[in-house]
Amino acid sequence: MIKSIILAAGKGTRMKSSTPKVLHTIFDKTLLEYVVDAVNNTEMVDENFIIVGHQAERVEEYITKVSPNSKCVLQSPQLGTGHAVSMVLPYLEDFDGEVIILCGDTPLITDETLKEFINSHKQQNSDLTVMSAIFDNPTNYGRIIRNQDGSLNSIVEEKDATLEQKSVKEVNAGIYCLNWAKIKSAFGELKTNNAQGEYYLTDIIKWANANSLKVNAYILNNNDEIFGINSKAHLAEATKILNQRIIECHLDNGVQIVSPETTWISPETEIEADTIIYPCCYLNGKNKIGKNCKIGPFAHLRGDVVLEDNVKIGNFVEVKKTTIKSNTNACHLSYLGDSEIGSNVNIGAGTITANYNPLTKTKSKTIIEDEVKIGSNSVLVAPVTIENGANVAALSCITKNIPAWGLALTRAPLKVIEAWVKRFK
Numbered sequence: 001m002i003k004s005i006i007l008a009a010g011k012g013t014r015m016k017s018s019t020p021k022v023l024h025t026i027f028d029k030t031l032l033e034y035v036v037d038a039v040n041n042t043e044m045v046d047e048n049f050i051i052v053g054h055q056a057e058r059v060e061e062y063i064t065k066v067s068p069n070s071k072c073v074l075q076s077p078q079l080g081t082g083h084a085v086s087m088v089l090p091y092l093e094d095f096d097g098e099v100i101i102l103c104g105d106t107p108l109i110t111d112e113t114l115k116e117f118i119n120s121h122k123q124q125n126s127d128l129t130v131m132s133a134i135f136d137n138p139t140n141y142g143r144i145i146r147n148q149d150g151s152l153n154s155i156v157e158e159k160d161a162t163l164e165q166k167s168v169k170e171v172n173a174g175i176y177c178l179n180w181a182k183i184k185s186a187f188g189e190l191k192t193n194n195a196q197g198e199y200y201l202t203d204i205i206k207w208a209n210a211n212s213l214k215v216n217a218y219i220l221n222n223n224d225e226i227f228g229i230n231s232k233a234h235l236a237e238a239t240k241i242l243n244q245r246i247i248e249c250h251l252d253n254g255v256q257i258v259s260p261e262t263t264w265i266s267p268e269t270e271i272e273a274d275t276i277i278y279p280c281c282y283l284n285g286k287n288k289i290g291k292n293c294k295i296g297p298f299a300h301l302r303g304d305v306v307l308e309d310n311v312k313i314g315n316f317v318e319v320k321k322t323t324i325k326s327n328t329n330a331c332h333l334s335y336l337g338d339s340e341i342g343s344n345v346n347i348g349a350g351t352i353t354a355n356y357n358p359l360t361k362t363k364s365k366t367i368i369e370d371e372v373k374i375g376s377n378s379v380l381v382a383p384v385t386i387e388n389g390a391n392v393a394a395l396s397c398i399t400k401n402i403p404a405w406g407l408a409l410t411r412a413p414l415k416v417i418e419a420w421v422k423r424f425k
């Protein structure tokens with residue numbers, strides 16, 4: 001199995017944030033986790049080394065929580081990308097396989113591309129493969145310098161490049177695959193005699209050529225995949241690109257999305273065919289939506305939502321950690337959280353599951369069984385169960401369990417004073 005090294009020690013100054021760059025999120029999932037997931041999903045890598053520096057403890061604490069096969073390695077001070085990789089040397093002294101290197105701030109990289117990249121490295125019997133990309137505007141990237149015969153010569157950073165080199169449009173995507181045993185000694189020989197006074201990882205190309213090793217470039221098809229995040233504007237742009245990718249996939253699978261421009265769907269939301277998503281919906285976190293459902297307009301799923309078939313979630317309905325069985329409607333202005341809702345249920349407009357006790361800071365469950373009808377503007381104070389077929393009259397506040405087929409109502413008597421208004425005329 002392969003090892004990966006993910007560079008994530010940089011400060012990310014342009015994020016202007018107290019949060020480390022790689023812990024910023026897209027659909028509540030961190031940039032670093034997108035990269036780790038893409039690597040793990042290749043099923044070719046068994047261990048990730050994450051190079052941390054800036055706010056190292058925070059990144060490490062996070063990674064230990066979410067990724068059991070990742071290990072953080074501290075780089076302090078940060079003397080460049082080559083120096084960053086060399087931090088892993090003590091851990092891989094005897095390792096005799098391939099290593100891929102990538103950055104923690106490129107969340108749009110896919111496992112398919114990484115697989116293809118590693119396979120191309122293997123098929124060509126390469127000792128070192130660099131991922132490159134062709135950019136109309138290559139500014140700020142390292143340029144791929146090729147020999148007359150097209151073979152790879154070196155990578156030159158923008159700040160070190162001559163005018164002629166700057167005109168090259170093939171750039172270094174910052175992803176590498178290398179035969180560790182053959183390349184590892186390069187890291188002890190890198191120099192800092194460059195414009196930035198850093199140990200450049202990119203210098204391993206020249207080193208490999210000088211040592212008669214086999215060096216190749218793999219040209220990336222879809223440049224979006226190496227979109228790097230350096231600012232909040234980049235974060236917004238990456239979210240948009242990822243969302244478009246997800247929406248195209250759902251459209252291909254037969255989901256109707258009325259307004260792709262105003263619909264946001266997280267990568268971990270599954271939707272079956274013939275469900276319709278109306279405009280302005282935000283589907284965040286992990287959700288599973290069945291067939292023929294109608295969602296929105298203006299609906300908000302916050303994660304851990306399971307909707308069976310033919311469920312309607314209408315406008316201004318927020319749903320979180322809730323399972324809803326088939327043929328149930330919640331068409332208007334409701335909050336359904338920490339709930340289990342049966343089938344053929346009607347949730348009237350303005351129904352609220354009061355799931356949170358702010359004094360004990362605990363959340364409780366609401367269970368609504370099959371065939372129940374909840375009248376408009378009711379509050380169901382959890383923990384509470386509304387049994388099979390029971391009805392809750394409009395405007396009720398339900399604080400205890402309601403037995404099957406019963407009617408529950410809490411309501412002040414209606415008073416009508418005849419001609420009362422006329423006194424003021």
Ligand code: UD1
Nearest residue numbers: 007008009010078079080081084103141142172173174200
């Ligand atoms: C690097 C490449 C450049 C390539 C570009 C692609 C080098 C010298 N240059 O440039 O050829 O086109 O990526 O995006 O490698 N990092 C550390 N420790 C350090 C320095 C950096 O962990 O000491 C991390 C950063 O957090 C970041 C990544 O390495 O995730 C890349 O570093 P950055 O300084 O952004 O390199 P670039 O100048 O973009």
Ligand code: CA
Nearest residue numbers: 103105228230
């Ligand atoms: Ca960069």
